[in-house]
Amino acid sequence: MTQAGLDHFERLYSASDDPWRVRESWYEQRKRxxxxxxxxxxxxxxxxxxxxxxxxxSAALAQRCARLLASDASPAAVALTEKRLSGPGEASVEQHVLPRDWPAPERGPFDLIVVSELAYYLGQDGFDQLQSRILASLAPEGTLVFCHWRHPFDDRLQGTEALHDAMTALPALAHALHHRETDFLLDIWTRAPGEAA
Structure with missing residues (x-):
């Protein structure tokens, strides 16, 4: 992500602690x-x-995970998530600019990776790197989730369908679920049998 992109997200979070209304909008609650x-x-x-x-x-995932690492490029978002995850459980939050700051191999393998409303902010080279890092850190029989808004918007660098299709095309992944709505696309894959991280 470019510095301009990082600055953009910081401005959004400085104006509101919930710039996309993920807490209160029925769309976001239902999607979650x-x-x-x-x-x-x-x-x-x-x-x-x-x-x-x-x-x-993140707070909902933490209830289902023995250990959760959440990250965001925005320091303000990291601070908000740290407050949200302040309860019991082994959850941590770090500032990561992706794909550059993907967690080191010793942090994984991950048996769950959730990429929601993120991949379309990456150019093709960044997305290719993201794919490689996902495959390198997804545990055998691990679960990968992609969920993305389908409509055009100014910050989008890639189309949702193209991103999800590119993941489906990877032979290392087996498609487990495909859910399409007018507003978003939700896909889940597992590591294909015999494909190691």
Whole structure:
């Protein structure tokens, strides 16, 4: 992500602690509930949620994970998520500019990776790197979630369908769920049998 992009997100979070209304809008509440309901396992050992925003999804994921690492490029978002995750459980939040700051191999492997409303902010080279880092850190039989808004907006660098199709095309992943609505696309993959991280 460029410095201009980082500055843009900082301005949004300095103006509001919930710039996309993820706490109060029915759309966001319902989408979050669908993501959680679609997860194939009740509990996960080690999860990573890049692009955590203000931590609303992170707080819900923390209830299902023994260990959760959440990250965001925005320091303000990191601070908000830290407050949101201040309860019991092993959850941590870090500032990561992706794909550059993807967690080091010793932090994984992750048996759950949730990429929500994030990948379309990356150019093609950044997305290619994101794919490589996901595959390098997704545990055997691990779960990968992609959920993205489908409509055009100014900051978007890639289309949602193209991003999700590119993940589906990877032979290392087996498609487990495809859910399409007017507003968003939700896909879940697992590591294909015999494909190691």
């Amino acid at each position: 509930a669908l993501i959680l309901a679609a997860l194939p396992l009740k509990h996960y050992r080690n999860a990573y949620e890049p692009g955590c925003g203000n931590g609303e999804l």
